[in-house]
Amino acid sequence: MEDMSEYPLELSGDNVPMVRFMNVTKSYGELVVLDKLDLDIAAGEMVTVIGPSGSGKTTVLRMLMTLETINGGVICVDGQPLTHMPKGGVLVPADARHLRKIRASIGMCFQHFNLFPHMTALQNCMEGPVQVLGLSKQAARERSEELLDLVGMIDKKDQHPSRLSGGQQQRVAIARALAMRPKVMLFDEVTSALDPEVIGEVTNVIRKLVSEHNLTMLMVTHQMGFARDISDRICFFFGGRIEEQGPPDELFANPQRDRTRQFLSAVKEAV
C-alpha cells in the first residue's frame, strides 16, 4: 500500500494546474503501462502526446476520463483530486459519487467516434445536457444547435450517425462532448479512423477550438504537422514514461534524446 499522507488533500496557491498527474502508475497484471508519471497541464494549455504504439498514450487519456482505474499515485483536476477523495484527513480511493462530481470537468472524443446510433446528431448532443445536467429540452437544443453550427454540422442535425461520413460523425462527437461544458477536452487519435480527404474538416474544428476557446486540451495524434501547428507543448512518450517534452518548435527541430530522434525520423519516412 502506498503512503497517501504524502499527497496534499487539494492543490492550492497561485499556479494550480488544470490537470496534474502525481506519481501515477498503471499496470495490467505484470505489465507496467505507465511508470510513476508526473505531468502538469496548465489551464488553457494545449498539450499533445506523441509516441510509438503501445507507449501508454491512450492509457493516460483513459485514466483521466476515469475509464481506467490507477494502481498508484493521484490525479488532480482543477485542484481537486479525481482518483481519490479526502476522508479523515487523508486521501482514499474515490467513490462513485466523487468520481461523478469531478468527472463533470472532463470531456473526451474517441478514435471511433462512439456516437449513439439510435439518436440523431442533435439528440446525441442533447442527451448529456438533458439527462446529466438537467437542462430543459429547449435550453439543451439551443446549446446543441449552437455547437453543431460551430462544427459545421447544423445541416445534418436530424441525421442518424449511420447516414454520416466518418469526418461528420467525429465533428458531431466533438459537439456532443462540448455540450457538457467541460474544462478539459481529451482527443484520442480522433483522425486515425478517417479517410485522408476528411481529416482536415476535423482538425479545422480543433484549430478553431484552440484559437477561440479557452479550453484545456490533451490530444494524442500521429499527425505531426498538425501537432506542431497548434500545440503549446509536445510530450513524447516512450515505454510508459515521458522521454522528452517541450514546445513544438524545439522538440521537432532539435530533439534532445535519441529515441525522440528515431521516432520522429521514422514518422517522417512514413509520410
Add this chain to the structure above:
Amino acid sequence: MSYWEFLQTYGVRILDGTAVTGIQFLFASAVAIAVALIAGLGKLSSNLLIRSIAITYIEIFRGTSLLVQLYWIFFVLPLFGITLPKFAAGFLSVGMNVGAYGAELVRGAIQSVPKGQWEAALALNMSPAQRMRRVILPQAFLLMLPPWGNLIIELLKGTALVSLISVADLMFQSKQINASTYLSAQSFGTALIVYYILARFLVTPFMRWLERVMARRLGRG
C-alpha cells in the same frame, strides 16, 4: 360426419379454446419478457446476491422440463401454502420457463453492444442506470428481437401444456372433443392448423413488423 359438419358442431368450442390459448399466450409473453429483463440484468449485476438469484432461476427453469415446472407450480406449491388458480398457474409456468431462455438473450444482447458505447456514455458522466436505459438497452433491444421471435413461437407452442392442468385452451378442447367423438383426425388436425395459423400468420408477421419499426426508429431503416 363430414369435416364441415364437424366444424359446425364443434367450431364454437374450438374458437373458445383458441381464445383461451390466445390469452394464455399474451399473459405468458408478458411474464416472459418481464422476468427475462429482470433476470438478464440480474445476471450482469455486480451484486453477488442478485447475480446468484438470477443464475439460480435461469438454471432451474432452463434445466428442467416445462411440464414438471407446471405440475410443481400447480400441484406442489399448494403444499407450501401457495395456491394458484389453474389459469394463472398455466401462464406463469410457461412465462417463467420461456423467461429463463429470454434472460440469456437479454444478457447476450447487452454484452454485444460495443464497449465504446458504454465508454461514450460514461464520458458524458451518465449514471450506470442512465447508461443502461438510455444507451445500451435501446441498442440491445434491436439485437435481440430476431431470436425473441423464435422464442415467442416456442412459447405459443408451449402453452398447449396448460391443457394438462385442465385450463380449457385449444388443446384441452380438442382432447375433449376427441374423447367424446373418437374423431381424432378432425379434432387434432384442426388444433394443428389453428396453432400453425397463429404462429405463421399472427406472431411471425408481428415480430417482423416490430423489427422493421425498431430498426427505423434506431436510424437503420
